[in-house]
Amino acid sequence: DAGITQSPRHKVTETGTPVTLRCHQTENHRYMYWYRQDPGHGLRLIHYSYGVKDTDKGEVSDGYSVSRSKTEDFLLTLESATSSQTSVYFCATRETGLYGYTFGSGTRLTVV
Amino acid sequence: AQKVTQAQTEISVVEKEDVTLDCVYETRDTTYYLFWYKQPPSGELVFLIRRNSFDEQNEISGRYSWNFQKSTSSFNFTITASQVVDSAVYFCALSEATIQGAQKLVFGQGTRLTINP
Numbered sequence: 001d002a003g004i005t006q007s008p009r010h011k012v013t014e015t016g017t018p019v020t021l022r023c024h025q026t027e028n029h030r031y032m033y034w035y036r037q038d039p040g041h042g043l044r045l046i047h048y049s050y051g052v053k054d055t056d057k058g059e060v061s062d063g064y065s066v067s068r069s070k071t072e073d074f075l076l077t078l079e080s081a082t083s084s085q086t087s088v089y090f091c092a093t094r095e096t097g098l099y100g101y102t103f104g105s106g107t108r109l110t111v112v
Numbered sequence: 113a114q115k116v117t118q119a120q121t122e123i124s125v126v127e128k129e130d131v132t133l134d135c136v137y138e139t140r141d142t143t144y145y146l147f148w149y150k151q152p153p154s155g156e157l158v159f160l161i162r163r164n165s166f167d168e169q170n171e172i173s174g175r176y177s178w179n180f181q182k183s184t185s186s187f188n189f190t191i192t193a194s195q196v197v198d199s200a201v202y203f204c205a206l207s208e209a210t211i212q213g214a215q216k217l218v219f220g221q222g223t224r225l226t227i228n229p
Contacts, residue, residue, distance in 0.1 A: 033214075035217075035219075040121075041221060042116075042219035042221045043203065043205075048214050050210075050213065056210070094215065099145045099215065101159070105155070105156050106156070
């Protein structure tokens with residue numbers, strides 16, 4: 001969906017290095033989410049945002065931090081990447097009062 | 113806490129067969145939404161359907177149909193006359209309310225469906 005852009009699309013990084021993934025939306029949606037997808041687990045919520053500078057933890061937030069300094073951007077940071085954070089990361093957005101979610105195309109992150 | 117269970121990890125059928133994907137959920141919310149998404153080999157998530165907890169009518173869209181039963185907390189998905197293009201991973205998901213109104217999505221583990229020619 002052209003309304004959400006995730007960058008980079010693919011990244012290989014070394015253990016212990018910091019990594020930032022970016023989610024950019026043009027929909028002006030209030031809510032934004034970061035999920036990770038792993039085999040056997042489906043998609044699990046890492047963090048979400050309910051407004052500029054307003055964020056909260058999801059079920060698998062350890063080792064991740066987020067920031068949202070403006071409506072259109074939601075950044076996910078791995079302060080010190082570990083091999084267990086090798087995954088596909090999806091960003092999603094949703095507008096207030098609506099129950100349709102827009103998903104980005106995903107970022108495949110490999111930590112070696 | 114909310115939970116979605118897709119007990120079928122993998123299903124393999126021959127083209128033109130009908131196939132049903134099971135989804136069972138747990139929630140303490142009285143109002144909630146259920147979803148099905150398709151993830152083809154290309155990796156993107158494709159929205160298929162959203163169902164409100166107050167609407168138990170079954171839905172049909174072409175070869176796809178959904179059976180929602182609150183009494184058994186199930187929201188099953190049937191593909192009639194399956195085609196090779198239906199091969200994908202299918203996810204069932206449930207909305208979970210937050211105090212900030214964010215409505216998180218809780219996903220099942222996914223069912224990998226393979227349609228063989």
